[in-house]
Amino acid sequence: MKPIEIANYDVLPKVNYPSDIRKLNLAELNKLAQEMRTFIINTVALSGGHLASSLGTVELTLALHYVFNTPEDRLIWDVGHQSYAHKIITGRKEKFPTLRRKGGLSGFPKREESAYDAFNVGHSGTSIAAATAFAEAQCLKGEHAKAIAVIGDGSLTTGMAFEGLNWSGGRDKDLIIILNDNEMSISPNVGALSSYLNRMMTGDRVTKFKSELKTFLKNIPSIGEQIFKFSKQIEESLKTFVVPGALFEELGFTYVGPLEGHRLDYLIKNFENVKKLKGPVLVHVITQKGRGYKFAEENSPTYHSIAPFDVETGLTIPSANTAPSYTEVFGRTLIELAASDSRIVAVTAAMCEGTGLDKFRRKFPKRLYDVGIAEQLAVTFAAGLAIEGLRPVVAIYSTFLQRAYDQILHDVCLQKLPVIFAIDRAGFVGEDGATHQGLFDFSYLRNLPHMVMMAPKDENELRHMLKTAIGCGSPVSIRYPRGKGAGVPLDDELSILPIGRGEVLHDGSDLAIIAVGVTVHPALQAARKLADEGFQVKVINARFIKPLDAELFLSTAASVHKILTIEENVLDGGFGSAVLELLAQNGVKDVTVKRLGIEDKFVEHATQAELRSQYGLDEAGIIRAAKEMLEK
Numbered sequence: 001m002k003p004i005e006i007a008n009y010d011v012l013p014k015v016n017y018p019s020d021i022r023k024l025n026l027a028e029l030n031k032l033a034q035e036m037r038t039f040i041i042n043t044v045a046l047s048g049g050h051l052a053s054s055l056g057t058v059e060l061t062l063a064l065h066y067v068f069n070t071p072e073d074r075l076i077w078d079v080g081h082q083s084y085a086h087k088i089i090t091g092r093k094e095k096f097p098t099l100r101r102k103g104g105l106s107g108f109p110k111r112e113e114s115a116y117d118a119f120n121v122g123h124s125g126t127s128i129a130a131a132t133a134f135a136e137a138q139c140l141k142g143e144h145a146k147a148i149a150v151i152g153d154g155s156l157t158t159g160m161a162f163e164g165l166n167w168s169g170g171r172d173k174d175l176i177i178i179l180n181d182n183e184m185s186i187s188p189n190v191g192a193l194s195s196y197l198n199r200m201m202t203g204d205r206v207t208k209f210k211s212e213l214k215t216f217l218k219n220i221p222s223i224g225e226q227i228f229k230f231s232k233q234i235e236e237s238l239k240t241f242v243v244p245g246a247l248f249e250e251l252g253f254t255y256v257g258p259l260e261g262h263r264l265d266y267l268i269k270n271f272e273n274v275k276k277l278k279g280p281v282l283v284h285v286i287t288q289k290g291r292g293y294k295f296a297e298e299n300s301p302t303y304h305s306i307a308p309f310d311v312e313t314g315l316t317i318p319s320a321n322t323a324p325s326y327t328e329v330f331g332r333t334l335i336e337l338a339a340s341d342s343r344i345v346a347v348t349a350a351m352c353e354g355t356g357l358d359k360f361r362r363k364f365p366k367r368l369y370d371v372g373i374a375e376q377l378a379v380t381f382a383a384g385l386a387i388e389g390l391r392p393v394v395a396i397y398s399t400f401l402q403r404a405y406d407q408i409l410h411d412v413c414l415q416k417l418p419v420i421f422a423i424d425r426a427g428f429v430g431e432d433g434a435t436h437q438g439l440f441d442f443s444y445l446r447n448l449p450h451m452v453m454m455a456p457k458d459e460n461e462l463r464h465m466l467k468t469a470i471g472c473g474s475p476v477s478i479r480y481p482r483g484k485g486a487g488v489p490l491d492d493e494l495s496i497l498p499i500g501r502g503e504v505l506h507d508g509s510d511l512a513i514i515a516v517g518v519t520v521h522p523a524l525q526a527a528r529k530l531a532d533e534g535f536q537v538k539v540i541n542a543r544f545i546k547p548l549d550a551e552l553f554l555s556t557a558a559s560v561h562k563i564l565t566i567e568e569n570v571l572d573g574g575f576g577s578a579v580l581e582l583l584a585q586n587g588v589k590d591v592t593v594k595r596l597g598i599e600d601k602f603v604e605h606a607t608q609a610e611l612r613s614q615y616g617l618d619e620a621g622i623i624r625a626a627k628e629m630l631e632k
């Protein structure tokens, strides 16, 4: 049997839309759940993707679509990485094997893809705000569709989710929040809310204790009854411990749960009741991340987002490229630096493994802070640490750092604090698509006074940049891409780079390419190939986006009258724009400048290589652009 061919299944072929599942009996529904798991596992084994979270929500998805009248009732998935089952039963089963591939299905819900995707998602914590808006709009329009947010216990720790709970709990509109609690973010969930949810899970023990206590007190002659009465008064304060969901009740929600999230009959029965409730309701569902696939159940962080893997062994397909990733080199170098500088601490927003800080945590457990999915908190927290004389290194993906723009401006830059931003997954991220591309950080950081900005040409330069950043004394960012390094040798000795100085890698007088970050090596290769064709192309590795190497760039403009800038960032406000501003401010004339980067648009999912080729940022694209200028 080829497990991704739908004809090989029994129930799956009968199901295209939620209306089909509503015709199934319980045994068929359970069979369907099993088949969907196999289908998801085997598809993700080929495409890569968010496996563990999607396996955890199969029954939840079926029960929600079974009971609610989707798509009229709005179902909003938080992050959307758990929505594969939802995709399969909402008209996208046949296309599911194209998941995350160029031109194929997105890995996240997307309104352009289906009427069943009520809101575009990818970043954590947005579902309650969106669902509240639908509930409010329904009310205003005099309509009665339900608004349902499905949010994980990890995502519930984001500031936005708390803000949403606070506001919507006080609004009295019909809103359903499904808390999908698997006790995990990517790694185990952190923080007081997580402990609270854990306590609720052990709440029945406390309830038992309370009832035993009552019996005991009542049986004490004469004073027993009085103590019992008094104990009733303090019951309210005990409530938090003994009534699951008291916190949510206090916030204005009717709390339902905790519900066992893998029993379809039970979920369906409870959702039927929930459907009849008025006002804000929070349904607490307990699920298991990775459910039904042994390896993912045992090690859900690894299977949270996984590259293509072998289903039998659970092992990812080894890459022919043995170079370390930028992330690994960052993590390793930070450990080296921290070993001799006790001021260095690291901050992550729930992405310890993803940012390469897991080894740092093992080595220096007290010097690693995981604040949960809370990028804003991470940045302001780092600002405070910097005031205390520490050197915080905040490692966050480019796309998620967008959340913390004001904190970077208001709390870090305005106070000129030595916070180091290690911006991972900058540039094209590939298969995660538009919500995750790291194509904006040059633009959103470049306008901030005091910010020093670097981008290494390869993993070795990243090491020196990290050393440089620690001693910089101002806010500083280093952005580097997802994936393998260039495979260059790594220097043992780390040196401090002169701030704001680039390097000339190849000389030439017909055209100057000023490249930055991951575009430098392809630019160099392009120049070598162009040399074979008789063109003399100068290649500069900018190293710094801010401050620019004004002296080098201006002298280059004076001698080479054609300049090509290259960056993996949007052009608006990016590196090439900075070069143009420099030339304009210095009254440079007679220079033609062309900028390679991303025109004013969002970039969809495809592999990084496909995107580099599509946007002309690989060697071939650079040669094309250079020739256009050279031949003019």
Ligand SMILES: Cc1ncc(C[n+]2csc(CCOP(=O)(O)OP(=O)(O)O)c2C)c(N)n1
Pocket: 053, 056, 079, 081, 082, 122, 123, 124, 151, 152, 153, 154, 155, 156, 180, 182, 184, 185, 186, 289, 349, 350, 351, 373, 375, 400, 403
């Ligand atoms: C703002 C933001 N920060 C970080 C992430 C990366 N991220 C994706 S899923 C996830 C964990 C979410 O945990 P939870 O909501 O509990 O869902 P689960 O995967 O456990 O089902 C994280 C941190 C993100 N998508 N958005």
